[in-house]
């Protein structure tokens with residue numbers, strides 16, 4: 001099989017992996033036009049310094065000895081199997097890079113023979129790129145749980161970012177849908193990556209030439225809705241992962257029934273709006289000082305689909321509002337719907353010079369539309385009247401849906 005045929009199969013097989021974001025769309029080229037958004041293969045990610053970069057996104061092989069019930073590449077699925085060699089992937093990367101198509105590589109793989117062998121193939125690819133071809137572009141690779149810790153460390157010295165996928169939010173779901181994978185192996189590999197990052201940070205203080213180790217950190221991916229897990233279970237797992245393994249990101253992938261399986265046959269495609277709400281809640285945990293339990297709990301196990309998680313939290317805690325904009329701390333300002341980190345900083349800075357009035361907020365480009373029901377400005381309330389949480393929730397939901405009615409997540 002020629003390299004182009006392999007590339008077609010192995011870029012398509014990689015498209016369900018979301019841990020490096022977008023991967024093609026439905027737009028095809030027209031006669032006389034330029035470009036084709038349809039083919040998978042190039043995706044976008046963010047480098048260590050925050051730049052958006054294009055990556056060649058492929059699988060090393062779609063031949064996998066595991067049989068995860070949700071995966072198109074599972075061993076029992078009848079699809080054509082192909083594999084690259086490490087040098088083929090390295091050559092493709094260099095050729096695409098020299099033509100300016102990409103700025104890096106995202107490489108994942110099915111499990112060939114066993115986790116160690118697969119990791120050796122991936123590491124060899126990175127070795128050729130870094131040491132033979134002197135490639136200094138961005139490399140993001142999947143580490144294979146269950147591989148030896150030395151191999152995890154070797155990979156970490158060659159690539160910028162490593163993902164070790166937890167796959168599913170709970171241990172029970174993993175046992176049911178990906179029985180060959182073990183939570184302990186996944187988390188042990190994550191711990192090795194985390195500890196090596198810490199060790200490198202300490203060593204660099206003493207030895208200036210300490211080699212880099214995962215400069216863009218580690219991430220993971222979780223499929224949501226494949227076993228009807230609640231958002232409470234999902235958010236609690238993410239919180240645990242952020243706290244214990246210093247992950248840069250948890251990526252959520254709404255379950256898509258791409259293969260027939262007895263265990264998933266009654267589960268529909270998960271609405272993308274749910275995935276979107278989880279990303280919003282995840283953002284609040286990482287940057288807005290929210291805990292998973294603030295957003296979901298035993299009496300409210302799923303995020304509200306009609307309202308974004310911060311507005312939903314504010315409505316549920318309306319007794320903490322309205323907050324006087326001229327006195328609130330940075331932390332409290334960030335809890336107000338419609339006020340983000342940038343707006344909160346603008347308010348704090350502007351307050352150094354004068355007491356703010358309502359028009360000042362508009363002049364600072366702060367969206368008062370959502371915030372007005374939760375704030376006082378110089379003691380005055382500018383929001384609508386409501387008699388209970390239910391009424392406020394309905395009002396906020398109507399205005400939210402009106403302003404976003406062009407979006408279709410379902």
Ligand code: SF4
Nearest residue numbers: 064066068071074110
């Ligand atoms: S290990 Fe599981 S999820 Fe990964 S490629 Fe193989 S079958 Fe798919």
